[in-house]
Amino acid sequence: MHNPQLNRKGELQHLLTLDGLPAAILKQILDIAEPFTEVAEREVKKLPLLRGKSVFNVFFENSTRTRTTFEIAAKRLSADVINLNVATSSTNKGETLLDTIDNLCAMGADMFVVRHATSGAPYLIADHLRNTGREHISVVNAGDGRHAHPTQGLLDMYTIRHYKKDFSQLTVAIVGDVLHSRVARSEIAALATLGVPEIRVIAPKTLLPTNVERMGVHVYHDMREGLKGVDVVMMLRLQNERMQGALLPSSQEYFKCYGLTQEKLELAKPDAIVLHPGPMNRGVEIDSAVADGKHAVILPQVTFGIAVRMAVMSMLAGQ
Amino acid sequence: MKIRIANGRLIDPVNHIDAQRDLYIAEGKILAVGDVPDGFVADRTVDAKGMVVMPGLVDLSARLREPGFEYRATLESEMQAAMAGGVTSLACPPDTDPVLDEPGLVEMLCFRAKNMNCAHVYPVGALSFKLEGKRITEMAELVEAGCVAFSQVNTPIVDTQVLMRAMQYAATFGFRVWLQPIDPFLSKGGVAHDGEVASRMGLAGIPVEAETVALETYLSLARLTGVKLHLTRISSAAAIECIERARAKGLDVTCDVAAHHLHLCDHDIGYFNPQCHVVPPLRSQSDRAALRAALADGRINAVCSDHTPVDDDGKQMPFAEAETGVTGLELLLPLTLKWAQEEKLPLLKALARVTADSAAIMGITKGGHLSPGARADVCVFDPEGWFKVSREALKSLGKNTPFLGLELPGVVRYTLVEGRIMFGA
Structure with missing residues (x-):
């Protein structure tokens, strides 16, 4: 079975779970995050690593804190950030999850930050992107059901x-x-x-x-x-x-x-x-x-959280 | 039309035949096995050299999705699937929309199915009105309309008094009751076997006890009421033990397993594969081993497809939200053969589980064997061939199976229903 979060070179393609991720990649993320903690202390809190990239925060489940920290992280990397709160309920399903994703792809998304109430939802999205030849779009799991954060x-x-x-x-x-x-x-x-x-x-x-x-x-x-x-x-x-x-x-x-x-x-x-x-x-x-x-x-956890999210996003963007 | 199926390896569990014999068919019935009957001149001879000639398969559960779910599958499409799978008789569970709880609906389904001249369809009526578990159905009328048994499918009766009454009423007339052991509370919200895999993946678990607690209740009430009870889709080793304990005390009860449960376990969910979302859930490796062994030695009486076609939209969802079920009519024979090969079982014994034994549970006598005078329902398959499971290869409108991409043993070459060649050239 292929590992859905690594590309063929064994690099991070999506961040879906920490379970099964090699220690080297975990350490790499922490190492990359280290210098980013200083960005917050600068007068100009910006780096150009994600300039021109569009990051979509797609939250199928409410969250203020996580969404905000992802937004700050993306903005400090100079990305364009679009926040979507997609209200869903089991009784009124409306648009399917993958239809939503297809629409956002058509709007030129480079990265999805996804939160969903159901375990495994980000896998479905990553799988869909792979099956439709859009491997260049990355998925970051911002919390799925009981599964992973x-x-x-x-x-x-x-x-x-x-x-x-x-x-x-x-x-x-x-x-x-x-x-x-x-x-x-x-x-x-x-x-x-x-x-x-x-x-x-x-x-x-x-x-x-x-x-x-x-x-x-x-x-x-x-x-x-x-x-x-x-x-x-x-x-x-x-x-x-x-x-x-x-x-x-x-x-x-x-x-x-x-x-x-x-x-x-x-x-x-x-x-x-x-x-x-x-x-x-x-x-x-x-x-x-x-x-x-x-x-x-x-x-301090909250502060470090922004640096870590910057590290993840910059790695996924190939920087 | 008179047909001779020549040179094949004929396997007929009811008559204990596994030998090279020719089969003679006339007027829709089996005329003779072995020696050519006097004056028989075949209109058509089918050369079955290198192939196995067996009774058409009898499937204890195949959802045809009519009425109500025609966007997922139709009687036409699923009948084609049955023919391609060598299935000539099938029981159709009542979880249609509307539910099969009225004689008129059952008559309509039988009428539509009969007009297609494909597999024989045996409806299973709802045990309670709308499957709601409150009011029992008109069982006598439903049997007259064509029902062979009564079931609640996946929606257990919560009120045990209603369940007892339903069993009593069915027992009055000697009707069969088929129940799937599910405790509605212990299974509440669950989507996967409650074990290591579900825990790691954050999937809400369904403990084995959801099966055994319900099972103990059903077995007690069967003893009380004397109903002819059949337990459907057994999934765990503990459930087999429960049933064996009841049998040891003299209770006459049968049970079946779904073919996919013989080959898959909770680890096959992999990265949240929605194709593995089934009811009951895929359980542990040791449960799977126990199911395989129990089917081999007859503690589990039969294997069925539990065919449930689901459209892509219903499956392209996160695991817990995806619809349950797998397509199975065309995989029943290959999955049974695979199990038999791996367990090193003789075909005569293995194929009984999808023919004679399932026919006995349904109470049909005209199918499931090749005795002279029986319906000429026959399946001819190439035991050396490999069936590559793909969306294109499946005739069913449901392409939902975790076996996509796999090669399974056994390719159906001909399917005959009442002496007519319905599949194969």
């Missing part, structure tokens, strides 16, 4: 590398709703590829996917046990709709068992860092004291 995973790796330098000695804990989280899947894939020796997931059984241990993680249901001696705590966002019903009884109980508090964080290494993909639910998965505390690197 590769740029989030990459910016998390960038953040960890920035603070911890070396992946090979780390113990990392991912806490929260792994079952529904594309972020968690991308993080696990990237951490494993980059050689992190111990990856833990901490969650109640209702929020863990079946056979999660086959992804190469150690499972903890007791948060205090799971946080012992970790270097990195990666919190996951808990969606509001999950908080009542059969998955969890209440947000209060969730916070009691799986919310990150100062007291629980003290079980981690003294220099542990805390990441969160945002937006945070204070008092649900994370206590304000931790979110604003000295271990948190949540705002």
Whole structure:
């Protein structure tokens, strides 16, 4: 089976997932991102790498943060950015996904940044572009269903590398709703590829996917046990709709068992860092004291995210 | 017309024949096997040297998409597919639009099918009105109209009291009930086998227990009501064990598997291939191995195509949103042969699963074998030939199959229905 995100030379053609991507490419992206962090500090925050290129942010699912950071990244590379929020609902389908893509291709798109509520949707688009001889158009997955959020995973790796330098000695804990989280899947894939020796997931059984241990993680249901001696705590966002019903009884109980508090964080290494993909639910998965505390690197994550997205886009554009 | 099919390797599981024998056909019926009957002069002799001559295949599930889904496939197109696949009898599930829950609809379907003079179509009636699981259908009337069994297809009856009543009512008349074990809650929202692959890909899972929990309920109610129960599209090793436990306690129950489940597992989803979105889901490698073994030793009684033509628009969607089902009429024989080859099974045994055994489940006696006096429904295929699966090669309007591009063993050369050559020159 061909790898749909690499071209025949083994270079990045699309960014669809971090799962299965060679470590060399992951590191290459992080290395390329490094100098881009300085662009934000310049008086003129622009590079000409994507001048004349049209980047279409096609969001089939609402997002403000991710779309904005992609937009900033593309604009700093001098691309023309077009934002589309394509409202879809299962009852009123209207135009098909591929019809939308064909139309945007006809408008001269060079790159699609796609978010979709259904796992695998960006693969369908990449496959369609290949089948119709439009390999020159790249697809960046900005989050698909529960499957992957590769740029989030990459910016998390960038953040960890920035603070911890070396992946090979780390113990990392991912806490929260792994079952529904594309972020968690991308993080696990990237951490494993980059050689992190111990990856833990901490969650109640209702929020863990079946056979999660086959992804190469150690499972903890007791948060205090799971946080012992970790270097990195990666919190996951808990969606509001999950908080009542059969998955969890209440947000209060969730916070009691799986919310990150100062007291629980003290079980981690003294220099542990805390990441969160945002937006945070204070008092649900994370206590304000931790979110604003000295271990948190949540705002630097956002800044690094722009650099990482610039790196991905410039690589896909062949620069 | 009198036809002699000469020099072929005749395989007829019902009569335990696997030998070089000539087949003599007259007036739409099998006249004799082996020795030429007195005074028989063939109008046409078909040379079947090097080929296998077998009863036409009997498929337990083929959606013809009429009425209601003519944009996906038509009776005409799918009958051509059946002929190209050597399928001469098929059961048609009731999930049409409208649902096959009224005698008039069933009569119309039988009438339209009969006029085409192709495969014999045996409608399966809806067990509940509109398949909604609330009100039972007029089963006696539906049987009179032509139904051979009653089913809920993929929409299980949620209310177990209604299910019990439906079984009781069917048992009153000795009607067959075919049920697909699906727990509506455990399968809710799921699109793939709940295992490592679905977890990694972020696809909502359907646990094996969605099958076994429903199965235990059905088996208990079958014991209670005495209904003639057949379980459709078994997908897991655990389900086979459930059925075997019930059989050990004396319950007489049959089951089938879809041909694609013998060859594919959840890993075949690959990079979200929507062609692998099927109901029940493709399960693990060990489940697949268990299905293959159980079909070989008869714990699973028959294999069917579960033919479901879907147009390209219905499949060119993200995995979870894509319509379910595969096209299968033309692949039933090749996939059965492939399974038999790989499991090193004698053809006599393997081909029973698509002829005699499936005919027995449907309760038809005139097809599925080559006894003198039976309908002359015959399939002649080249066992050395390879069928290259391609959009062009498939007669069905549904080109939806994960086997596209593959070469499968066995090429159908002739299909006869009641003594008429409907496929092949």
